[in-house]
């Protein structure tokens with residue numbers, strides 16, 4: 001499916017706003033809308049998928065035009081509250097089209113975090129009373145036109161409609177990827193952080209390639225990864241998982257490693273941590289100003305997160321932009337007693353041959369809990 005053709009159909013449904021959080025299953029679509037600024041559409045990468053529904057609601061209220069909200073199916077959970085409590089026809093009745101990338105489709109091999117969500121995606125839409133169609137690389141343009149006609153009828157009745165796209169539905173159009181100007185390779189930064197760990201330290205890593213890099217680097221440095229809890233799903237919640245551990249185990253230092261996209265997704269946690277200030281928690285943000293793990297769409301905003309942490313009340317904060325700073329600052333900052341925030345500005349690169357955990361999620365959980373309980 002050509003994204004340009006899909007966009008043409010949105011225009012025919014009187015849409016001029018597209019908003020959402022990027023997804024690898026929608027990579028062709030995401031890269032296209034990012035690279036081809038199209039004056040007939042406003043495009044906003046939102047903080048999270050629920051926020052995108054908010055933008056769609058406001059957009060409709062102010063223009064009478066429905067918006068298109070795109071997401072990975074794991075983000076459907078984030079939309080449930082504003083859809084059920086606001087957009088549903090029993091409340092305000094706000095029309096919108098959801099474009100959902102379908103990871104974990106039953107019968108297809110995928111990562112553990114996608115398995116259950118993949119199974120419940122269509123049933124969830126049914127429970128939400130949102131009619132849908134599934135599209136794939138085999139869907140023809142004529143079929144899409146028919147689907148859009150059905151969608152249009154629902155939108156005209158102030159209801160939502162969903163188009164669920166299997167991975168690879170949208171043709172990828174070559175190198176449309178966003179780059180930034182930073183030089184530190186994310187995996188090198190992770191290696192440097194892990195090298196600074198003391199015996200008994202705990203790592204909580206975020207969703208996406210960061211956890212895969214932590215996993216590989218930890219295996220290389222320590223011959224295992226039992227010190228690490230990988231937040232493989234639940235994007236944006238790693239820092240609260242780290243807090244849950246740190247507050248319960250003041251005897252252990254907890255290092256949370258997350259990305260800027262994840263931090264932004266549930267940024268209220270930054271304010272919470274600035275108030276709680278556990279002395280044994282180090283919060284590190286690897287900021288590439290993008291959602292690199294799912295194709296590299298720029299994030300909705302690229303602030304200096306260390307400044308936000310400072311304002312929120314963190315005790316110590318650092319920004320790292322060079323390899324020299326990385327090697328010098330990491331060992332010093334890790335040893336501070338107090339609530340620490342480190343922002344490392346990183347490049348967009350990741351290894352093509354980056355592996356994935358070979359153990360099951362439950363095996364990793366058991367191993368991690370044993371490690372945590374053991375000392």
Ligand SMILES: Cc1ncc(C[n+]2csc(CCOP(=O)(O)OP(=O)(O)O)c2C)c(N)n1
Pocket residue numbers: 021022023024072074075078206207208209210233234235258259260261262263286288290291292293294
């Ligand atoms: C709720 C939710 N929405 C979307 C995704 C898809 N997803 C996985 S990783 C990722 C990007 C993470 O970006 P960031 O935290 O900045 O880390 P980076 O990959 O750039 O290092 C996204 C959007 C997801 N897993 N969960």
